[in-house]
Amino acid sequence: MNIIRxxxxxxxxxxxxxxAKAAVGGKKEGEGPLAAAFDELGxxxxxxxxxxxxxxxxxxxxxxxxxxxxxxxxxxxxxxxxAGDLQAxxxxxxxxxxxxxxxxxxxxxxxxxxAQALGLGAALCAGGGVRNLLAxxxxxxxxxxxxxxxxxxxxxxxxxxxxxxxxxxxxxxxRPEGKGVSVTAATFGRVQDYQIRDIxxxxxxxxxxxxxxxxxxFADTHxxxxxxxxxxxxxxxxxxxxxxxxxxxxxGLLVKNHLDCGCLLFxxxxxxxxxxxxxxxxxxxxxxxxxxxxxxRGSHRRVLFVATGALMSQTTFLQKETIPAVAHLVxxxxxxxxxx
Amino acid sequence: MNIIRxxxxxxxxxxxxxxAKAAVGGKKEGEGPLAAAFDELGxxxxxxxxxxxxxxxxxxxxxxxxxxxxxxxxxxxxxxxxAGDLQAxxxxxxxxxxxxxxxxxxxxxxxxxxAQALGLGAALCAGGGVRNLLAxxxxxxxxxxxxxxxxxxxxxxxxxxxxxxxxxxxxxxxRPEGKGVSVTAATFGRVQDYQIRDIxxxxxxxxxxxxxxxxxxFADTHxxxxxxxxxxxxxxxxxxxxxxxxxxxxxGLLVKNHLDCGCLLFxxxxxxxxxxxxxxxxxxxxxxxxxxxxxxRGSHRRVLFVATGALMSQTTFLQKETIPAVAHLVxxxxxxxxxx
Numbered sequence: 001m002n003i004i005r006x007x008x009x010x011x012x013x014x015x016x017x018x019x020a021k022a023a024v025g026g027k028k029e030g031e032g033p034l035a036a037a038f039d040e041l042g043x044x045x046x047x048x049x050x051x052x053x054x055x056x057x058x059x060x061x062x063x064x065x066x067x068x069x070x071x072x073x074x075x076x077x078x079x080x081x082x083a084g085d086l087q088a089x090x091x092x093x094x095x096x097x098x099x100x101x102x103x104x105x106x107x108x109x110x111x112x113x114x115a116q117a118l119g120l121g122a123a124l125c126a127g128g129g130v131r132n133l134l135a136x137x138x139x140x141x142x143x144x145x146x147x148x149x150x151x152x153x154x155x156x157x158x159x160x161x162x163x164x165x166x167x168x169x170x171x172x173x174x175r176p177e178g179k180g181v182s183v184t185a186a187t188f189g190r191v192q193d194y195q196i197r198d199i200x201x202x203x204x205x206x207x208x209x210x211x212x213x214x215x216x217x218f219a220d221t222h223x224x225x226x227x228x229x230x231x232x233x234x235x236x237x238x239x240x241x242x243x244x245x246x247x248x249x250x251x252g253l254l255v256k257n258h259l260d261c262g263c264l265l266f267x268x269x270x271x272x273x274x275x276x277x278x279x280x281x282x283x284x285x286x287x288x289x290x291x292x293x294x295x296x297r298g299s300h301r302r303v304l305f306v307a308t309g310a311l312m313s314q315t316t317f318l319q320k321e322t323i324p325a326v327a328h329l330v331x332x333x334x335x336x337x338x339x340x
Numbered sequence: 341m342n343i344i345r346x347x348x349x350x351x352x353x354x355x356x357x358x359x360a361k362a363a364v365g366g367k368k369e370g371e372g373p374l375a376a377a378f379d380e381l382g383x384x385x386x387x388x389x390x391x392x393x394x395x396x397x398x399x400x401x402x403x404x405x406x407x408x409x410x411x412x413x414x415x416x417x418x419x420x421x422x423a424g425d426l427q428a429x430x431x432x433x434x435x436x437x438x439x440x441x442x443x444x445x446x447x448x449x450x451x452x453x454x455a456q457a458l459g460l461g462a463a464l465c466a467g468g469g470v471r472n473l474l475a476x477x478x479x480x481x482x483x484x485x486x487x488x489x490x491x492x493x494x495x496x497x498x499x500x501x502x503x504x505x506x507x508x509x510x511x512x513x514x515r516p517e518g519k520g521v522s523v524t525a526a527t528f529g530r531v532q533d534y535q536i537r538d539i540x541x542x543x544x545x546x547x548x549x550x551x552x553x554x555x556x557x558f559a560d561t562h563x564x565x566x567x568x569x570x571x572x573x574x575x576x577x578x579x580x581x582x583x584x585x586x587x588x589x590x591x592g593l594l595v596k597n598h599l600d601c602g603c604l605l606f607x608x609x610x611x612x613x614x615x616x617x618x619x620x621x622x623x624x625x626x627x628x629x630x631x632x633x634x635x636x637r638g639s640h641r642r643v644l645f646v647a648t649g650a651l652m653s654q655t656t657f658l659q660k661e662t663i664p665a666v667a668h669l670v671x672x673x674x675x676x677x678x679x680x
Contacts, residue, residue, distance in 0.1 A: 003469030005419065008443050010469045053655055079345065080528055087653065088428030088487075090448040094531065094651030098664040103348050103528035105456050105668070106448035106651070108430040116445050120460065127467015129343030129350045147428075147655075188420055188443035191434065311434030311446075313427065315487075319391055324438040328445070 002126045007220035009187045016125035017180030017336055018118075018172045020073075022066035023289035024059050026141065026167030032266045037289030038168075039066050045142055045167050053087060056140035056169075059281070060085065060096040063171035063288075064134055071173050073132060078102040081134040082121050084113035086165075086280055088147065088313070092138050102134070110309030111206070111235045112189070113137040114170060114284035115328035118305070119186030122330065125176040138169035139279025148199065148314055161201040163237045163278035166265055170284030172292075178336070181295045185221065185331040189213040191311065193324040199317050203240020203275055206308035209325035210236060211247035213306060217329050218253070225255045229300040229333075232291055234283030234307030235262035237276030261286035261307075283307045295333045302333045342466045347560035349527045356465035357520030357676055358458075358512045360413075362406035363629035364399050365621075366481065366507030372606045377629030378508075379406050385482055385507050396425060396432040396480035396509075399621070401439055403511035403628075404474055411513050413472060418442040421474040422461050424453035426505070426620055428487065428653070432478050442474070450649030451546070451575045452529070453477040454510060454624035455668035458645075459526030462670065465516040478509035479619025488539065488654055501541040503577045503618035506605055510624030512632075518676070521635045525561065525671035529553040531651065533664040539657050543580020543615055546648035549665035550576060551587035553646060557669050558593070565595045569640040569673075572631055574623030574647030575602040577616030601626035601647075623647045635673045642673045 004011045022039045030041035040062060042055075047062075049055040060083065068075060081100065084107035085092035097104040109116035117135035124130045144165040174183070192212050196205040210233050218224065225231060225248075236244055241260045248255050261283035262276035287305055294300040308327040317323075344351045362379045370381035380402060382395075387402075389395040400423065408415060421440065424447035425432035437444040449456035457475035464470045484505040514523070532552050536545040550573050558564065565571060565588075576584055581600045588595050601623035602616035627645060634640040648667040657663075 001468035003467060005469045005471070008419075051659055053659065054661075079348075084448065086429070088655065089426070089450065089651065089653035091651065091653045091656050094664055094666075095656070095661070097666075098531040098533050098651075101530055103530055104666060105460055105528055106666075108424065108446035108448040110429065120445055120464075123467060123469060124460075124463055127343060127463060127469070128341035129345045129463060129467070131345070188445055190441055190443055191438040193438050311429065311431065311438075313429035313431045315393055315428065316431050316435070319393065321394075321435070324434055326434075326437075326444060326446075 008216050009185055009220035010123055011185050012122060012126040014177060015182035015184045016122045016174050016176050017178055017182050018292060019175045019178055019180040020067050020071035020173040021288040021292050022063045023170045023285040024063045025285055029166060029168055032271060034265055034290055052140055052142035053091060056092040056138050056143050057095040059169040060092055060136060060138040061099055063169040064100055064136060067171040067173050075100060075102055078132050078134055079130045082107050082117035083136045084108050085138045086110060086144050109326060110311055111278055111280050112307040112309030112326055112328050113280045114287060115305055115307035115330055118183060118330045119188060119328050121174045122183040122186055125174050133174040134171055135174055136171035137280040137284040139165050139281035141165045141167045144279060158274050159200045160274055161239045162274045163202055163262060163276055164273035165279035166277045166282035168281035168285035170288035181292055181332055181335050183330055183332060187213055187217045187329040189327040191324045191326050193322055195322045197322055202278060202310050203237040204243055205310050205323040206325040207236055207240040207243035207247060209327035210244050210306050210308045213327040213329050215251060225253055228257060228302050228304050231258045231304045233260045235278040236260045236308060237262045239275045296335050300333060305330050305332055348556050349525055349560035350463055351525050352462060352466040354517060355522035355524045356462045356514050356516050357518055357522050358632060359515045359518055359520040360407050360411035360513040361628040361632050362403045363510045363625040364403045365625055369506060369508055372611055374605055374630055392480055392482035393427060393431060396478050396483050397435040399509040400432055400436040400476060400478040403509040404440055404476060407511040407513050415440060415442055418472050418474055419470045422447050422457035423476045424448050425478045426450060426484050449666060450651055451618055451620050452647040452649030452666055452668050453620045454627060455645055455647035455670055458523060458670045459528060459668050461514045462523040462526055465514050473514040474511055475514055476511035477620040477624040479505050479621035481505045481507045484619060498614050499540045500614055501579045502614045503542055503602060503616055504613035505619035506617045506622035508621035508625035510628035521632055521672055521675050523670050523672060527553055527557045527669040529667040531664045531666050533662050535662045537662055542618060542650050543577040544583055545650050545663040546665040547576055547580040547583035547587060549667035550584050550646050550648045553667040553669050555591060565593055568597060568642050568644050571598045571644045573600045575618040576600045576648060577602045579615045636675050640673060645670050645672055
């Protein structure tokens with residue numbers, strides 16, 4: 001068997017590879033420190049579409065097409081796409097897939113979607129039967145604000161713990177073998193709930209999930225944080241990142257090599273994003289535009305990518321439910337250079 | 341390799357099995373022709389919970405626990421749960437998984453979720469590394485009406501093409517081998533859109549997706565409809581079922597062994613469900629309570645289970661988008677009796 005289970009972690013003996021990837025972003029993303037990481041950036045947040053929801057669909061479709069273009073792979077050779085987003089009923093993905101026309105299984109992990117899709121996709125590639133799989137996720141600031149928070153036109157003041165939903169999409173092409181960054185392991189998270197009710201403090205709701213999944217992965221694989229060039233979390237922001245370090249320190253782990261995709265995407269000094277970026281497209285784009293190129297260049301050899309998602313909705317929030325969260329993890333690297 | 345790809349279809353050489361299953365339903369489901377198929381039925385649609393959304397969470401949790409109880413499997417032995425529902429941000433599943441505490445990857449395929457979860461789950465079991473996987477889906481009439489259609493208290497007249505969202509959940513325990521109904525193949529669908537805009541005619545929106553996936557499966561496997569004891573679709577209702585037959589007939593396939601889960605769950609004469617039942621929980625419960633027992637008893641030896649999902653949301657409906665749909669297929673049977 002090519003897949004070995006250790007606890008909650010799947011280890012891939014012949015690791016699948018990320019053969020190509022693409023990141024697409026909006027206007028604000030193009031004004032931030034990672035502007036050069038994107039394959040394409042919009043001049044506004046409409047991308048020539050009729051509305052914000054349709055603009056997010058376009059972002060996802062564009063990321064998929066750029067990714068396939070780089071791999072010189074025609075759409076009809078895609079065996080399966082695992083895609084998700086934050087819109088109710090995952091419509092950004094559903095409508096993007098209508099245009100892409102490939103077999104499609106919708107994923108919902110909120111902001112953890114990219115790691116979930118990569119983990120499931122890697123297991124499907126490693127298990128056989130899938131040769132070309134797309135893993136992708138997106139988010140759109142305006143579509144998310146309309147759905148979850150204050151109507152944009154109210155111009156309400158944001159709290160210091162609030163995060164800014166990225167207008168971005170990322171797409172990876174996974175293959176069972178060949179050239180690319182290897183996906184060597186995957187850990188699927190268990191839902192955590194630390195009784196947070198503040199919809200403007202997602203970092204606090206999600207940090208326990210990131211800590212739980214990391215602790216399981218370290219226990220399952222008998223590894224230590226310092227063995228990795230970097231541990232990237234998806235979208236905890238400044239507040240959640242501090243909490244993650246505290247939660248891990250309480251378990252005796254002093255993590256000095258942690259970076260958060262939500263803290264990387266925007267400039268905290270000039271871009272007024274409060275605690276940082278968020279949204280399923282944030283860590284998906286940072287992975288594709290920033291992390292994977294480092295693994296490809298060899299400046300990183302082994303990293304963890306842990307994406308966290310808050311699993312509430314506007315309905316459960318209004319019903320005063322607490323906010324559960326989940327975190328999925330994939331271990332990435334090193335690059336494999338042989339041709340398939 | 342245990343998995344062979346033929347076109348869009350994955351064939352499992354050593355097929356994974358459905359080792360246990362459970363179906364839970366609401367009051368109306370208990371008044372219908374399949375009442376005896378359910379493991380548990382509610383006296384009202386609240387199930388002792390604070391609201392409809394929480395009631396749906398309870399349905400899913402109850403189905404999972406009954407399923408694990410039948411398999412005498414403790415929760416900590418579940419490697420992964422693939423679960424989904426119709427609520428925005430799949431909160432019925434997310435909150436159920438918070439209580440179940442197993443590794444969880446959220447699925448969104450609207451009413452196709454059960455077939456999607458079974459297909460992905462079977463591929464993960466067949467590929468190695470997953471020993472006990474839960475595939476599950478739910479829906480709740482009141483939660484769905486609140487989200488998608490007319491507020492219940494308006495008491496609006498339903499159109500003849502409208503379907504009735506089932507208050508139900510189904511859960512299957514999948515294993516790579518052992519005793520149970522085998523999952524011998526899976527086909528993941530491509531999104532279809534026949535430009536339907538009528539939110540009260542899901543059957544018309546989804547029938548083309550069912551036809552497309554069935555035609556691909558027959559072509560991929562060189563099989564004919566008459567080779568199966570029955571072809572079950574998920575929730576096309578009376579209207580969609582007629583359209584499916586017409587679409588297949590136009591391709592030269594005369595299908596006489598088709599039944600629709602949405603037509604089986606309720607009595608069209610007495611239960612006033614118009615075109616039939618629907619919702620992710622409808623075909624999930626009919627599969628677990630009605631179809632799988634027939635395969636276990638040997639009255640069916642080989643069936644197709646094709647679940648269809650409409651991928652729109654209330655937002656895309658209000659934006660006057662057409663309704664895309666997807667259908668996923670699993671081939672089931674015969675029963676395997678050897679112990680693992």
